[in-house]
Amino acid sequence: MTSTGSVAARGLPGLRTRVTTADLTRWAAVAGHDTAFHVDDEAAREMGFERSVVHGSWKAAVLLRMLGDWAGEDGVVERLSCQYRRPDLTEQELSFGGEVVSTRREADAQLAEVRVWVTGAEDEVSLQGDALVRFAASPGDETSGLPVAEVRRAVRLGEVAGRFTYRVEANDVDRFVEAVTGVRALPGQATLRVPPTFFAALDPVERRDLDLDDLLQHLPHPMVGGGNAFNEVDYERPIRVGDVITVATTYTDVFEKDGRAGRLLFRIRENELRDETGALVATSRCGHVLAFDLTSVDDERVGR
Amino acid sequence: MKTTVIAPVEEWSTAEVPPDALRLVGSLGEIGQIILDDERVAAFAAVSPSASAAVTSPGDRISLVACCPDPIVTACALGLPRLRYLDRAIDGGTEWVQFRPLARGERLDLVPRIVGVDGRRTSEGRLMLRTVVEVRVYAAAGEEVGVVRGASLDIEERAL
Numbered sequence: 001m002t003s004t005g006s007v008a009a010r011g012l013p014g015l016r017t018r019v020t021t022a023d024l025t026r027w028a029a030v031a032g033h034d035t036a037f038h039v040d041d042e043a044a045r046e047m048g049f050e051r052s053v054v055h056g057s058w059k060a061a062v063l064l065r066m067l068g069d070w071a072g073e074d075g076v077v078e079r080l081s082c083q084y085r086r087p088d089l090t091e092q093e094l095s096f097g098g099e100v101v102s103t104r105r106e107a108d109a110q111l112a113e114v115r116v117w118v119t120g121a122e123d124e125v126s127l128q129g130d131a132l133v134r135f136a137a138s139p140g141d142e143t144s145g146l147p148v149a150e151v152r153r154a155v156r157l158g159e160v161a162g163r164f165t166y167r168v169e170a171n172d173v174d175r176f177v178e179a180v181t182g183v184r185a186l187p188g189q190a191t192l193r194v195p196p197t198f199f200a201a202l203d204p205v206e207r208r209d210l211d212l213d214d215l216l217q218h219l220p221h222p223m224v225g226g227g228n229a230f231n232e233v234d235y236e237r238p239i240r241v242g243d244v245i246t247v248a249t250t251y252t253d254v255f256e257k258d259g260r261a262g263r264l265l266f267r268i269r270e271n272e273l274r275d276e277t278g279a280l281v282a283t284s285r286c287g288h289v290l291a292f293d294l295t296s297v298d299d300e301r302v303g304r
Numbered sequence: 305m306k307t308t309v310i311a312p313v314e315e316w317s318t319a320e321v322p323p324d325a326l327r328l329v330g331s332l333g334e335i336g337q338i339i340l341d342d343e344r345v346a347a348f349a350a351v352s353p354s355a356s357a358a359v360t361s362p363g364d365r366i367s368l369v370a371c372c373p374d375p376i377v378t379a380c381a382l383g384l385p386r387l388r389y390l391d392r393a394i395d396g397g398t399e400w401v402q403f404r405p406l407a408r409g410e411r412l413d414l415v416p417r418i419v420g421v422d423g424r425r426t427s428e429g430r431l432m433l434r435t436v437v438e439v440r441v442y443a444a445a446g447e448e449v450g451v452v453r454g455a456s457l458d459i460e461e462r463a464l
Contacts, residue, residue, distance in 0.1 A: 061369045065349075077400075
């Protein structure tokens, strides 16, 4: 069984090897890459190198093999991208390595993003790259992480989860401006200009009009952090006092990954704001993250 | 005094790419065909060392390397030109993207194409042209099983 946590903990093996011209000659023969300076020291010297230059594709192939071995029977290397940064020469010792930088779970799989590298002389990085490895999820995995599938169902992922209509009043705008800037509007001088950030004030989730993922408050693991991961808005026109805005909220993604604070659960939602004529006023997006400590159980939450 | 305008490092564009090189973008090579037979799979397993002693039968897991170990070499072998306007051509990188496991004995078609040419100035002011080639790998009935991309860099030895 492979759990998300164990994927991250399952260290990549790494490899140190001294490459010979014979190694490269074999690669050249199999891969058809027989450019002289890769297999002939004299040809390499004519190009300014001390000895034959190791094929970049050979180094990348060794990394792909290393990742495949690490993935084992339940994993598949879906992608490996490599950039060749500097040449390595034969008879140098090369180190091949990698580390998991993040993991996330999909419905039937766990995905690991892996950073890989090759270092050569003086430990300088001669190749750097990244890879995506897919591990088949096993039934036990669901109990070791967060209930992502349940949250997806609860927020009606991909569907409009709710529509709410708000009238933009001058005193609402004044209170928003005061909360954000500390500047209070003088009596009789209500704010007419609505700040662009006011779009966030028309978010049904922030206004507590829409609360679909309450189940997250009752997980057995302590919540150790959380907040907005990002907010963005594309607007077609400014909001004006007097507007009647209908907001349709749709959750577009729910996923989890490992972070410094613990296991992170992201919920991404999109709000479509339309005026009384049905014209699009703006589209706003928000990513919210909660962090859980999966290594401990909160007694109060489980009623002990 | 002559003033040289140099684009910021890492800023790729087609501004300094020769027009005939830009016309190559989209060019298709010939279609190649390979069979993932035992000999081919074993040969590739033998030339890339493994860090894992636990892998007793490394040929059982077949990667796209056995189909297309080097997309630039494959593309050239299938009739596409390698861009050489400047002093030295080197390999810039490789990417393998595999859509499903590969099986022994599969017959696969390789379709090479030049997908992009651009350029930039290095921090020393040398012109560097980049050609990206792509080899798409298809199984029977046109099922795409993977794609391999490679970057070839064509570099000035000294800034003009």
